[in-house]
Amino acid sequence: xxxxxxxxxxxxxxxATAMYHFxxxxxxxxxxxxxxxMEAIYVMSGKVIYRDMTRFWGKLFGxxxxxxxxxxxxxxxxxxxxxxxxSHYVGDVFGAPLAIEGLMAFFLESTFIGLFFLGWDKxxxxxxxxxxxxxxxxxxxxxxxxxxxxxxxxxxxxxEFSAETMRMEMQSFAEVLLNPVAQxxxxxxxxxxxxxxxxFVMGISAxxxxxxxxxxxxxxxxxxxxxxxxxxxxxxxxxxxESGYELGDVQKTKLAAIExxxxxxxxxxxxxxxxxxxxxxxxxxxxxxxxxxxxxIATRSTTEPVTGITDLVQKHxxxxxxxxxxxxxxxxxRAGDRSNAVRAAFDAHKVDLGYGLLLKRYTEDxxxxxxxxxxxxxxxxxxxxxxxxxxxxxxxxxxFAMLFLxxxxxxxxxxxxxxxQRWLLRALVFAIPxxxxxxxxxxxxxxxxxxxxxxxxxxxxxxxxxxxTTADLIFSLTGFIGFYTFLLVIEMYLMVHxxxxxxxxxxxxxxxxxxxxxxxxxxxxxxxxSGHAGPLPTPAE
Amino acid sequence: MILDYETxxxxxxxxxxALLIGFAVTDGMDMGVGNLLPFVGRTDAERRVVINTVGPHxxxxxxxxxxxxxxxxxxxxxVYAAAFxxxxxxxxxxxxxxxxxxxxxxxxxxxxxxxWRRAWDWGLFAGGAVxxxxxxxxxxxxxxxxxxxxxxxxxxxxxxxxxxxxxPLLNPFALLAGVISxxxxxxxxAIWLQxxxxxxxxxxxxxxxxxxxxxxxxxxxxxxxWVALGIDGYRIVSQPALDALPNPLxxxxxxxxxxxxxxxxxxxxxxxxxxAGFAGTVLxxxxxxxxxxxxAFVASALSITGIVGTAGLSxxxxxxxxxxxxxxxxxxxxxxxxxxxxxxxxxxxVIFLPMVLAYTVWCxxxxxxxxxxxEIAANSSTAY
Numbered sequence: 001x002x003x004x005x006x007x008x009x010x011x012x013x014x015x016a017t018a019m020y021h022f023x024x025x026x027x028x029x030x031x032x033x034x035x036x037x038m039e040a041i042y043v044m045s046g047k048v049i050y051r052d053m054t055r056f057w058g059k060l061f062g063x064x065x066x067x068x069x070x071x072x073x074x075x076x077x078x079x080x081x082x083x084x085x086x087s088h089y090v091g092d093v094f095g096a097p098l099a100i101e102g103l104m105a106f107f108l109e110s111t112f113i114g115l116f117f118l119g120w121d122k123x124x125x126x127x128x129x130x131x132x133x134x135x136x137x138x139x140x141x142x143x144x145x146x147x148x149x150x151x152x153x154x155x156x157x158x159x160e161f162s163a164e165t166m167r168m169e170m171q172s173f174a175e176v177l178l179n180p181v182a183q184x185x186x187x188x189x190x191x192x193x194x195x196x197x198x199x200f201v202m203g204i205s206a207x208x209x210x211x212x213x214x215x216x217x218x219x220x221x222x223x224x225x226x227x228x229x230x231x232x233x234x235x236x237x238x239x240x241x242e243s244g245y246e247l248g249d250v251q252k253t254k255l256a257a258i259e260x261x262x263x264x265x266x267x268x269x270x271x272x273x274x275x276x277x278x279x280x281x282x283x284x285x286x287x288x289x290x291x292x293x294x295x296x297i298a299t300r301s302t303t304e305p306v307t308g309i310t311d312l313v314q315k316h317x318x319x320x321x322x323x324x325x326x327x328x329x330x331x332x333x334r335a336g337d338r339s340n341a342v343r344a345a346f347d348a349h350k351v352d353l354g355y356g357l358l359l360k361r362y363t364e365d366x367x368x369x370x371x372x373x374x375x376x377x378x379x380x381x382x383x384x385x386x387x388x389x390x391x392x393x394x395x396x397x398x399x400f401a402m403l404f405l406x407x408x409x410x411x412x413x414x415x416x417x418x419x420x421q422r423w424l425l426r427a428l429v430f431a432i433p434x435x436x437x438x439x440x441x442x443x444x445x446x447x448x449x450x451x452x453x454x455x456x457x458x459x460x461x462x463x464x465x466x467x468x469t470t471a472d473l474i475f476s477l478t479g480f481i482g483f484y485t486f487l488l489v490i491e492m493y494l495m496v497h498x499x500x501x502x503x504x505x506x507x508x509x510x511x512x513x514x515x516x517x518x519x520x521x522x523x524x525x526x527x528x529x530s531g532h533a534g535p536l537p538t539p540a541e
Numbered sequence: 542m543i544l545d546y547e548t549x550x551x552x553x554x555x556x557x558x559a560l561l562i563g564f565a566v567t568d569g570m571d572m573g574v575g576n577l578l579p580f581v582g583r584t585d586a587e588r589r590v591v592i593n594t595v596g597p598h599x600x601x602x603x604x605x606x607x608x609x610x611x612x613x614x615x616x617x618x619x620v621y622a623a624a625f626x627x628x629x630x631x632x633x634x635x636x637x638x639x640x641x642x643x644x645x646x647x648x649x650x651x652x653x654x655x656x657w658r659r660a661w662d663w664g665l666f667a668g669g670a671v672x673x674x675x676x677x678x679x680x681x682x683x684x685x686x687x688x689x690x691x692x693x694x695x696x697x698x699x700x701x702x703x704x705x706x707x708x709p710l711l712n713p714f715a716l717l718a719g720v721i722s723x724x725x726x727x728x729x730x731a732i733w734l735q736x737x738x739x740x741x742x743x744x745x746x747x748x749x750x751x752x753x754x755x756x757x758x759x760x761x762x763x764x765x766x767w768v769a770l771g772i773d774g775y776r777i778v779s780q781p782a783l784d785a786l787p788n789p790l791x792x793x794x795x796x797x798x799x800x801x802x803x804x805x806x807x808x809x810x811x812x813x814x815x816x817a818g819f820a821g822t823v824l825x826x827x828x829x830x831x832x833x834x835x836x837a838f839v840a841s842a843l844s845i846t847g848i849v850g851t852a853g854l855s856x857x858x859x860x861x862x863x864x865x866x867x868x869x870x871x872x873x874x875x876x877x878x879x880x881x882x883x884x885x886x887x888x889x890x891v892i893f894l895p896m897v898l899a900y901t902v903w904c905x906x907x908x909x910x911x912x913x914x915x916e917i918a919a920n921s922s923t924a925y
Contacts (some may be wrong), residue, residue: 055923066647069600070640076610080625081632085696087625091618092878096886099615102608103893111601111901115908117647118597120923122907134900162879164786166695167618169879334693466626467698476633483637487644494651507922 002361007462009473010082013480015447017074019440020484024068026439029143029190030197031061032136034228035116038221039132043125052510053221054132055120056503057201062117063494067487069110074480076102082473086454086464093159093170094149094455097177101145109138143193144186151182154450155248156458161350163333168458181251184239185446191235192442195402196435198229202409203432204499206425209418213512217503219418226413229406237399240297249312250456254449255298256309257385258392260284264308268295274393277385282310284389309382316355317378323356324374325349328367354458355381361462383451391441391448398438405431547784547874549883553616554860554873556890558853560612564605565726565849566842567901571595571602573730575642575669576723579662581734581745586914588662589650589924593917594737596646596925597908601901603642615886619789619876620860623697627689628682630707631675638671650925669730670723677722680852681715684801685772686864691789700865714767718852721760725822725848728753729841732825736834739911747829750837754826761818761848768855774800775862775870787875794867801855811854817847 035054042050076098079087087095112134119128152159158175159168170176202225208218255261260277261269262284271293275284298306326349332342358377359369369377405428412418418425450456454464504511544552574595582588595602614621625632641664649661688700731753734746773796780792804811821844828837856862858873877883917924 062647063651066643069603069643073607073639074636076607077625077632077636079614080610080621081629082626084622084626085694087614087622088618088695088697091614091621092882095611095615095618095621095878096882096889099608099611099886100889100893102604102611103889103897106607107601107604107893107897108900110604111598111897111904114597114600115904118593118924119907121920127907162786165788165879170882170885173881173885466622466629467696468626468629472629476629479633479637483640487640490644490648494648498651505922 002462003470004462006468006470006473007465009470009477010465011461013082013473013477014078016477017071017078017480017484018447019443020480020488021068021071021075022439022443023436023488024064024071025143026193026196026435027064027200028061028068028139029193030195030228030232031057031064031200032132032139033194034197034201034224035061036129036132036136037224037228039129041224043129049217049220052503052506052508053217053224055506056217057221058116059498059505060200060204060495063491063498065113067491070487071484082466082468082476083454083464084466086459088167089459089464090156090159090168090455092165093156093168093176094152096170096173097145097149097152101142101149105138105141105145107138109135109142112138140190143190147186147189148177148179148182150446151179151185152176153453153455154185154250154446155179155181156455157248161353161458163330163346163350166334168455181248187239188236188442191232191239192435192439194232195229195236195406196439198225198232198406199402199428199431199435201225202229202406203428206428207499208502208512210422210425210429214502215419217511222409222418223413226406226410230410233399233403233406237403240396240399248456249316250450250453252307253309253312253382254388254445256307256312257383257388257449258445259294259306260287260385260389261294261306261308262310262385264305264311267299267305268292268302269298269306270294271297272389275389277389279385309385313378313382316381317374319352319355320358320374320377322349323352323354324359324367324369325356326351326353327356327359331367354453354455354460357463358452358460360460380452383449388445388449392445395438395441395445398434398441402431402434402438544884544887545784546880546883549880549887550783550873550877552887553877553883554853554857556887557609557612557616558850560605560609562846562849564602564609565845566729568599568602568605569673569726569845570729570733571599572669572673573726573728574734575665575730576673576727577730577734577746577749578669579666581731581742581749582662583741585655585658586917587742588658589917590738590742590912590914591734592646592649592665592925593912594734598905599642599646601904603639612886612890616878616883617860617871617876618878619691619695619697619787620871623689623691623871624679624683624861626697627687627699628679628710631679631710634707635672635675638667638675640668641665642668646925650921669726673723673726674719677719678710678715680722681718682710682712683861684718684768684852684856685712685714686775686796686862686867686870688865689861689863690866690869693790695789714764714772717760717764717767721757721764721848724753724756724760725841725845728757728822728825729838729845732829732834732837732841735829736838737910737912739913743834750826750829754822754829757844757848758819758822761815761822761851765815768801769799772801773798774803774855775859775867776800776803777858777872780872780874783874785874787877789869789871789875792868792870792872792875794862794870796864796867804854804857814847814850814854817843818851819844819847821845821847 035058038050039054042054112131115131116135119131123131157179158172159170162169201221205218205222208214259272262282270289270291272284273288273290275287277284294306295302326346329342329346333346356366358380359366359373362373362376363369408424409428412421412424452460454461498505502512504513574591578588578591582591645661645665645668649658689697691697728750731746731749735743775794776797778793778795821840824840825837825844828840860871860873860876862870
């Protein structure tokens with residue numbers, strides 16, 4: 001039988017390690033391109049300040065990147081360690097994009113990144129620029145393959161279950177690769193990373209501007225970041241991935257939960273701006289609705305209805321019954337009965353096998369599950385509504401807040417009055433954490449909204465685990481959280497330390513707080529400096 | 542599809558082996574450097590030299606491990622599932638040790654405090670020593686077979702809750718395999734340091750080559766005798782056609798003394814692997830002694846190829862034999878992915894691996910030359 005506590009712990013471990021990992025990914029995705037842009041300006045114009053910008057922001061990039069690599073290692077192995085049945089069941093399809101990610105993207109990024117940091121004196125200007133480019137390209141291609149893999153978990157196309165091998169097998173690599181859900185997610189995710197990097201560079205530059213230090217350096221960094229950021233934030237919002245939510249049943253369910261759409265309403269559906277979803281009464285209390293908006297966003301039409309939760313549950317109950325037939329005949333096939341009748345019955349119902357497996361939570365004897373069990377399993381197909389409803393709305397609100405901030409920064413920067421807009425600069429410093437919150441919420445919506453499935457409509461999460469013990473999981477979960485938190489504290493310390501020190505940390509003698517040529521070593525941290533920086537963020541008046 | 546299913550299954554055994562050997566030759570080198578770091582570098586300046594010989598490359602090298610993991614997932618999902626969850630605590634230990642490396646390399650020299658730097662030195666040591674030991678231990682256990690079985694839905698189960706724990710893995714033969722792996726990679730790293738540093742570091746590294754080389758040879762020989770005399774292998778009695786759809790439960794397997802040597806009588810060419818293991822190590826030691834570390838490095842890469850190859854060949858066609866339910870063992874023929882996936886992945890490797898090798902060589906070539914204390918001092922705020 002399924003041990004709920006063990007499944008919960010496995011889920012917590014995956015969620016925690018993935019969420020930690022994604023604290024570091026978005027900055028890498030965006031900042032790598034900004035480094036390339038800064039360095040390209042340096043190579044074209046020959047202005048040393050752009051080289052210093054590349055190196056300084058590159059230093060902060062490296063501090064972040066190190067933990068991205070650390071936490072990423074876990075992700076590559078955790079499917080095997082903690083989701084063994086998942087690995088067996090879908091490895092034929094899911095493993096391929098992961099392996100190709102290594103071969104095509106991760107090698108590229110990781111082989112060149114060392115030269116980015118350490119090759120300044122050993123490479124020509126153009127060679128180093130190429131190195132920076134390949135690092136950025138590699139990290140972004142990496143995201144592509146990971147999202148192809150993740151997109152397949154959401155919308156598993158291009159594959160079929162095989163009774164002989166008892167697993168999903170790939171039928172078309174092109175379909176897996178060109179999965180529309182994956183494409184939409186990729187664009188949305190990398191653009192979110194670009195926004196994160198823009199907000200990061202803008203925030204820290206704004207802090208220098210508020211303190212009146214390194215103005216030339218901060219101003220140029222700020223300009224690159226606003227230009228990059230305005231394009232990115234518009235892409236994130238315009239190409240928001242809700243458009244992908246109509247594809248496949250799992251996405252439809254997720255959409256209904258995000259929108260607290262308990263009942264199907266005639267098209268075009270209204271968008272619920274705010275309200276209090278109530279799973280008991282299946283109503284959204286105090287709802288504020290915008291007519292037409294949801295129908296337009298989700299279906300790109302005014303005539304298609306958005307399916308509500310009650311209808312989905314009913315539909316899923318029917319699919320569970322069909323899945324029971326599939327399971328019954330699968331058992332016969334596995335027992336060696338290869339008669340045509342069994343084969344035909346299985347083939348007719350195998351698309352619903354995953355729904356049949358949902359019953360395994362309540363009975364081993366899936367073929368003879370009771371009506372009550374079927375009803376419970378059908379209810380299970382709907383993830384809890386309120387967490388999704390609110391996370392999604394907070395994410396969107398943060399997106400618009402960042403659109404406003406970046407838009408304002410872009411505008412005043414164009415008019416060259418940004419230094420006078422102290423309110424905006426201050427807001428930008430305090431807004432540094434916002435993109436991270438939005439990214440984490442976005443992933444929460446995507447993955448929590450996929451429940452109860454590990455692979456949508458194919459493999460329930462509770463079946464996907466390894467056969468470990470609860471004690472194993474308590475040990476490892478504690479270890480991961482402890483270790484990661486310890487490293488995160490160190491990372492934050494270094495990040496703040498170098499952000500406060502600013503470009504002076506390059507030791508060129510050209511920047512705020514340096515006593516001219518010669519103060520090149522980092523070890524002079526303890527020596528007194530003029531213009532000592534105060535704690536972040538307390539802008540000097 | 543150009544290659545038939547049976548051939549592809551075999552090709553993938555070679556490719557996974559190649560990725561693992563690639564991992565051992567590249568990342569094994571910087572792990573070996575980590576193993577030596579606290580001993581061949583006496584001062585902070587010396588340790589920075591040691592770190593900066595691998596500083597630009599360790600990250601790319603580590604991708605061999607990541608890619609080997611991904612390739613096992615894609616090509617042998619059943620192995621990825623059973624081995625990674627079965628060796629749970631060992632995997633965790635390796636992961637936790639590896640965590641020290643990215644941060645160790647990047648953060649160590651960003652703060653001047655001596656305690657901070659010493660702490661990261663030991664972190665880098667752990668990040669090299671634990672994996673180089675544990676990977677050997679894992680191989681040692683695979684050779685002997687591990688206690689697991691597959692149920693009718695092909696879900697792996699482990700006999701006794703202690704299997705997933707670390708302690709039962711540490712049996713004498715597996716520990717010997719761990720020592721061989723540790724010595725082999727440390728020798729490899731020492732040769733690298735001899736090549737890329739000046740005295741006194743290079744001299745200390747040269748001494749380490751002698752010690753580690755001797756341990757590796759003695760260990761490898763002892764393991765050979767042990768396998769010949771005392772370790773039972775597995776033999777397939779009957780199985781479906783080799784190009785059949787993979788079903789790990791459809792074959793019959795017996796435990797058989799001497800089965801680990803079957804491959805050498807069937808295919809004498811296989812003896813080249815252990816021969817390369819011995820000859821490579823001896824050559825590496827001689828060349829290192831003669832002050833030719835560049836050639837010694839090639840010899841030591843040959844030795845690694847031979848030793849890893851010997852382990853793989855001796856087990857062939859088994860990848861993960863089960864000691865308690867031999868019928869559940871996973872082999873090259875029945876743990877593989879579908880024909881399509883193996884084909885797609887084959888082409889991915891054919892296209893991308895040469896590119897990887899090409900730019901890796903370019904990167905090493907650009908950063909070539911001896912790393913010196915003076916050079917580090919001149920670039921103190923950028924060097925690791």
